[in-house]
Amino acid sequence: MARIVLDNIAHAYGPAPTGPQDYALKRLDHVWEDGGAYALLGPSGCGKTTLLNIISGLIIPSHGRVHFDGTDVTELPTAARNIAQVFQFPVIYDTMSVANNLAFPLRNRGVAKDEVDKRVREVARMLNLTALLDRKARGLTADLKQKVSLGRGLVRADVNAILFDEPLTVIDPQLKWQLRAQIKALHREFDLTMVYVTHDQTEALSFADKVVVMYDGEVVQMGTPEDLFVRPAHTFVGYFIGSPGMNVLPAEVQGRRAVLPGGHEVALDAFYPNLPQAARMEIGVRPEFVHLSASGAGLPVTVKRVDDIGRMKVARVDLDGRGLNVLAAENAVIDGDKSRIVFEPGHVHLYADGHLVDPQMHEQAGG
């Protein structure tokens, strides 16, 4: 296991990058703590696979260094990094038995036979594969193949980290739950450093202790799932995490109020005495924290549509030409097209040029 440090990394695929637009991965410093469970989440094209490939050694970054426990491994190939990888499509040998598939990485390294047998049995037990050890890998279902793939990573005692690249994308939903639970249990038991790349927010958020959200070649926020949900550091995080994403509206700040288009006022929870000059100001509030109001209070909206998505309803409302999403309970009755919305106190955030503005809970003297 290892602490992995990315020191001032950047990567461009082309030979002569001339500006930020040529970089798939923009400058970043990042530390993956030993034994951490991380998810790397972002839309396709955000650079998450590039970042993963830099850690594994499939890509040598155009700038910066990669350190494993203080050792510079920037130029070392994957094989020399003791990295286990699990890909979207399981990489196993169809003609070999499950046992031989699991033993392969050890035999390849000349590990003694007794030790190989011992490790194979141990890993098979951990993954509930014992009954299948003598079966040929061909003909196994996708989830079992993926387990064998994972087992091949776990079988080595000297693994620095396990990298997962969309490991559950081709697995049926019912089995995803089992496999993810198993990966989590393994993480708890062995304290392995795990980095898990996915575009699926549920997968990322439920797997990881820390989620790294990437956008356009940059890390826009790293935090616990709760951080990302409750205090998105960037409007992109607000949009990307959560389904539907955060509502964002242009706003003008006046004291402890935000004035929205159409002159509607929203109370803010805090003071913002030092707002950046000339920045584009917006408020963000998640659909979970917007409520349709039965009484006369709140901002007047037109209900455009109500989508029933089973567990809940999503009301698409219009506030002076701006669309907002409002979540309502599964059995909520939403009548008519006129309603009012109220924002839950404590959940209205202020953004300047897309970045969260830290609130000040007390008015500064003379501020």
Add this chain to the structure above:
Amino acid sequence: MTLELKHVTKKVQSETHIQDVSLAFARGTLNVLLGPTLSGKTSLMRLMAGLDAPTEGKVCFDGKDVTGVPVRKRSVAMVYQQFINYPNLSVYENIASPLRVAHVAKAELDRRVRETAALMKLTPLLERKPLELSGGQQQRTALARAMVKGADLVLLDEPLANLDYKLREELREELPRIFSATGAIFVYATTEPVEALLLGGSTATLAQGRVTQFGPTVEVYRRPNSLETARIFSDPPLNTISVDKAGGELRSAGDLFRLPAASFLAGLRDGAYRIGIRPDHLFLLRPGPDALAQTGIVAMTEITGSESFVHIEFGGERWVALAHGVHRLGIGQPVEFYLDPSRFFIFDAAGALAAAPGLKRAA
């Protein structure tokens, strides 16, 4: 136009891939085929497209039998999970290619390519080559090429399995507009219940080559007619427990709880049943005065920030509760949770829905 499958069966050697399927899809509708891998989604689509001919039964368009008509003589577009683009053509030319083949006039071609590109959020990428795109962008290009043709039948076989869920959300917003504009029949295969619910429309649930239920998506979700459908249409997985109905009482396996056979349970015959409870109907906070308090052991918690999946060992079963908010619960600790009988599905020994609140019973 309607597409109709009438008692369609497909056998390959001794194996039955599709078993007696009858379905009818109307023009301008979205129809989701929902089921696990190997449940027959792709086989069914190939029969609809005319890529395969059924062993038995008929495929009809507007009442006309097209069972033997090959795919190239039908107005069909198909998109697969493993998508294909022309690597040496720009995104614009990739999207335009079916229209060029059809000799569509230049101005009309340009208008349709740009309209479809805008819909698929590809406008800034029109001059790029596929290899300069991310996987998701490549898949959107393949989708756009299928859409631009204006085919009568558009078959989408897990087209978003590799894509960001954000695009699915946006498609949900856009699809109704596309349907009314094109008037095509869309058929969309997926393994994911959440995707079916996000897309809306109608859903056919599939298991082992059979259609277990077909109807408006939310109705199939709310009122599954069998344990099989309920399981297919539940993510996280459906929680179930065996119960015995005897006299005026239902008693759970292991006598964990007893329930008077009142209200919607009153008409049940004595015998063995299985209760199905959706994870979001397993409550950590008491939902009402009639709820049954139960105690289980926490096996794991997964916290997404807005919700928590609490895995609970209960009576030898592994259950999942999907709860609002953040619930940090220690593994191995007892946890109290609540069952709300008004949310139960009761399935008989054969797996058919026997009782549920509001279900009218056959006399």
